Amino acid sequence: KAGVTQTPRYLIKTRGQQVTLSCSPISGHRSVSWYQQTPGQGLQFLFEYFSETQRNKGNFPGRFSGRQFSNSRSEMNVSTLELGDSALYLCASNPGGRYEQYFGPGTRLTVT
Amino acid sequence: QKEVEQNSGPLSVPEGAIASLNCTYSDRGSQSFFWYRQYSGKSPELIMSIYSNGDKEDGRFTAQLNKASQYVSLLIRDSQPSDSATYLCAVNPGNQFYFGTGTSLTVIP
Numbered sequence: 339k340a341g342v343t344q345t346p347r348y349l350i351k352t353r354g355q356q357v358t359l360s361c362s363p364i365s366g367h368r369s370v371s372w373y374q375q376t377p378g379q380g381l382q383f384l385f386e387y388f389s390e391t392q393r394n395k396g397n398f399p400g401r402f403s404g405r406q407f408s409n410s411r412s413e414m415n416v417s418t419l420e421l422g423d424s425a426l427y428l429c430a431s432n433p434g435g436r437y438e439q440y441f442g443p444g445t446r447l448t449v450t
Numbered sequence: 451q452k453e454v455e456q457n458s459g460p461l462s463v464p465e466g467a468i469a470s471l472n473c474t475y476s477d478r479g480s481q482s483f484f485w486y487r488q489y490s491g492k493s494p495e496l497i498m499s500i501y502s503n504g505d506k507e508d509g510r511f512t513a514q515l516n517k518a519s520q521y522v523s524l525l526i527r528d529s530q531p532s533d534s535a536t537y538l539c540a541v542n543p544g545n546q547f548y549f550g551t552g553t554s555l556t557v558i559p
Contacts (some may be wrong), residue, residue, distance in 0.1 A: 371547065380551040381494075381538065394546045428493055436482035436501075436542045441493040 340365065342431050342442035350448045356417040359445045363410050363431030369393075370412040371439065372404060373428040381428070387412055388434060419449045453477060454541050456550035464558050469526040471553050473539030476520070482542040483515055483522045487535045488552065494538055498524060529557045 343362045351357050363370050371394075372384040383396035387406035404414045410431075416423055426446050432439040456473045463469045471485075482501055486494035498513040500506045500522065506513045512525040522541075526533055536552040 373549075381549045383546070383549075386546065426493075430547075436544050438484065438496055438499050439540070439542075439547055440496060441486075444493045 342429060342440055344427075344429050344442040344445050346445060347443060348446050348448075350450065351419050352450055353419055353421060355419050356415065357419060357447060359414045359416075359427055359429075359447075361412045361414070361429030361431075361442060363412070363429075364440060367431035367433050367440075368410055369432045369434045369439075370406055370410065371430045371432075372412070372414050373430065374398075375426045375428060375444075376424075384414065416447075421449050423447065424449045452550075453548035454539055454550040456537075456539050456553050458551055458553060460554040460556055462556045462558055463529050465529060465531060467529050467557075469529045469533065469555055469557070471524040471526075471537050471539075471555065473522045473524075473541075473550055474520055475522070475539075475541045475548070477541065477543040477548075478517075478520065480517075480520075480541045480543045482544075483513070484540040484542075484547075485511075485513060485522075485524045486538040486540060486549075487533075488538060489535045526555075529555075531557045531559050533557050 369388045371386040374382045386394040406412045426444045429442045430439045485498040488494045500513040510527045514523045538552045539550040
């Protein structure tokens, strides 16, 4: 099976702009989670989607949003970018429930 | 209290030695436990999963789970320089994955 894919892999944006990141899960996986990883904060949970519904949400401001499509692909949007949003954004998929979760390669976002 | 706690390290071991990584968790209802390896600049890679008390072995890796003590560990036998990475412990009580901050491991040739 193909793994989790994320696009784009690298992105440079300016403060105040918005950005959309995309994630395609492993075939058959219905759950997609998004994480932000920075050197100082480690892996921070953003939200999880399951069958097009947001099931869990982390402690991030409303500028961070996401959605999931009927084919389980997911997008994450960050509006009004701030310098502190510079990070590696990781998407992970799992079949649902308590089973293994697999990560994509990540999107490295730099905000200048 | 954090859901998952790990020693941040760094942990240094000589090549060929056993590396021992530890993790504690707070939710007694946790059912699933995972170890991920993350190389610098890369995404986490799943290396072990364990669901029941006891030991689970996969090659040079052994995961140990003690639900009564809320403790999970990872042993790496015959450590190699290529094992140098950050190891993340993850726990799933059934509804969400919780990650520790990771332990940095360096294997010295």
